[in-house]
Amino acid sequence: MDVFAKCFEFTRDLEVQAAGLYPFFKTIEGNHGSRVVIDGREVVMAGSNNYLGLTGHPKVVEAAIAATREYGTSCSGSRYANGTYVIHVELEEKLADFMDKPKALCFTTGYTTNMGAISVLAGRRDIIYSDRENHSCIMDATQLTFAETRKYKHDDMDDLARVLENSPPDAGKLLVTDGVFSMKGTICRLPEIVELKKKYGMRVFVDDAHGVGVIGPTGRGTAEHYGLDKDVDVVMGTFSKSFAGLGGFIAGEERVISYVKHHARQLIFAASMTPASVAAVSTALDMIRSEPEHLQNLQKVVKQVRDEFRRIGYPVNDEATPIIYVKVGEDIEAFQFWKELLELGVYTNPVITPGVPQGQSGVRASFMAIHTESDIARVIDAFEKLGKKYGLLG
Numbered sequence: 001m002d003v004f005a006k007c008f009e010f011t012r013d014l015e016v017q018a019a020g021l022y023p024f025f026k027t028i029e030g031n032h033g034s035r036v037v038i039d040g041r042e043v044v045m046a047g048s049n050n051y052l053g054l055t056g057h058p059k060v061v062e063a064a065i066a067a068t069r070e071y072g073t074s075c076s077g078s079r080y081a082n083g084t085y086v087i088h089v090e091l092e093e094k095l096a097d098f099m100d101k102p103k104a105l106c107f108t109t110g111y112t113t114n115m116g117a118i119s120v121l122a123g124r125r126d127i128i129y130s131d132r133e134n135h136s137c138i139m140d141a142t143q144l145t146f147a148e149t150r151k152y153k154h155d156d157m158d159d160l161a162r163v164l165e166n167s168p169p170d171a172g173k174l175l176v177t178d179g180v181f182s183m184k185g186t187i188c189r190l191p192e193i194v195e196l197k198k199k200y201g202m203r204v205f206v207d208d209a210h211g212v213g214v215i216g217p218t219g220r221g222t223a224e225h226y227g228l229d230k231d232v233d234v235v236m237g238t239f240s241k242s243f244a245g246l247g248g249f250i251a252g253e254e255r256v257i258s259y260v261k262h263h264a265r266q267l268i269f270a271a272s273m274t275p276a277s278v279a280a281v282s283t284a285l286d287m288i289r290s291e292p293e294h295l296q297n298l299q300k301v302v303k304q305v306r307d308e309f310r311r312i313g314y315p316v317n318d319e320a321t322p323i324i325y326v327k328v329g330e331d332i333e334a335f336q337f338w339k340e341l342l343e344l345g346v347y348t349n350p351v352i353t354p355g356v357p358q359g360q361s362g363v364r365a366s367f368m369a370i371h372t373e374s375d376i377a378r379v380i381d382a383f384e385k386l387g388k389k390y391g392l393l394g
């Protein structure tokens with residue numbers, strides 16, 4: 001049996017391409033902030049995680065250029081060996097201070113941050129409690145570790161309590177959850193999780209990739225949003241979203257961070273963040289702290305788009321996050337809806353299984369601090385037209 005047989009049998013991509021509905025790996029020809037060029041046309045970008053709109057900000061761009069001039073284009077090695085530059089250490093100090101935790105540690109991507117940190121924090125004889133709709137890098141981390149993983153129904157605290165009640169009392173327990181769920185933009189039920197933490201003596205690890213820089217009065221994320229900073233043991237964040245770079249971090253107690261630093265293979269055996277990315281992230285962090293207008297603009301846009309979606313008849317609540325999920329149905333219908341949105345000048349992200357359960361495929365629209373009134377009007381107009389056509393409006 002040829003090990004590649006499955007590759008030749010896989011034809012789903014070709015079928016969807018032949019139907020003219022293939023939505024993935026779409027090429028972006030130009031990036032002008034809230035607008036991008038796709039297929040030679042300028043469209044509104046409503047599918048980016050650049051929530052604060054800082055990736056093209058002159059201060060961030062200049063910092064990345066200056067760091068490249070100073071340190072070169074690559075560190076050419078891992079943090080452990082030859083890839084720790086003074087700017088990596090400075091960034092970690094600033095992050096710890098911002099997150100109000102004793103220490104922080106940076107990895108090269110958000111994905112490997114979770115894989116490295118979770119897989120070493122939970123080991124043999126430990127149990128990981130994981131929401132069924134957690135991000136795939138959390139799922140991958142649970143496959144890497146010797147710990148047992150017990151999943152609970154998405155956002156269902158009764159189910160989590162049931163799973164905890166049926167666990168051996170003396171097992172080490174680590175609860176891992178997205179702070180803001182990346183596909184639907186909902187915020188996890190941290191207050192209930194913290195109650196259960198106290199009852200069952202577990203540790204709590206929050207992946208706040210879509211929360212840090214986005215929610216909470218100063219942008220510190222889900223824990224700050226609920227006023228529960230002290231109750232979260234480890235916060236994980238990524239730099240590819242609000243922080244205008246590439247990389248990830250965890251923040252927590254000094255001994256916990258040191259343990260991860262000396263055990264996580266994804267840190268020890270992978271090249272470190274590039275100087276350009278470190279400098280971009282560091283500058284974005286300074287701006288998040290000293291220029292609250294970026295977060296305020298985002299909050300204004302979030303309120304406006306949520307109000308507008310509700311006005312035109314979508315079942316959208318007033319959650320504080322910039323992600324709006326529109327359920328369309330089966331995969332092929334979601335692709336068709338996505339394509340028609342693009343024809344109307346709006347780029348979104350198609351979401352299909354396993355990102356969401358079967359039959360709940362749709363599109364994910366995400367918003368940025370830099371979206372203008374006319375961008376929002378274009379998005380709302382397109383969603384209204386298609387909502388009527390597809391019978392999605394209430």
Ligand SMILES: Cc1ncc(COP(=O)(O)O)c(C=O)c1O
Pocket residue numbers: 109110111112114135137178182207209210238239240241247248
């Ligand atoms: C919840 C969550 N965690 C982790 C990651 C991984 O981060 P990155 O893409 O920066 O590696 C993502 C990215 O999409 C995410 O949405």
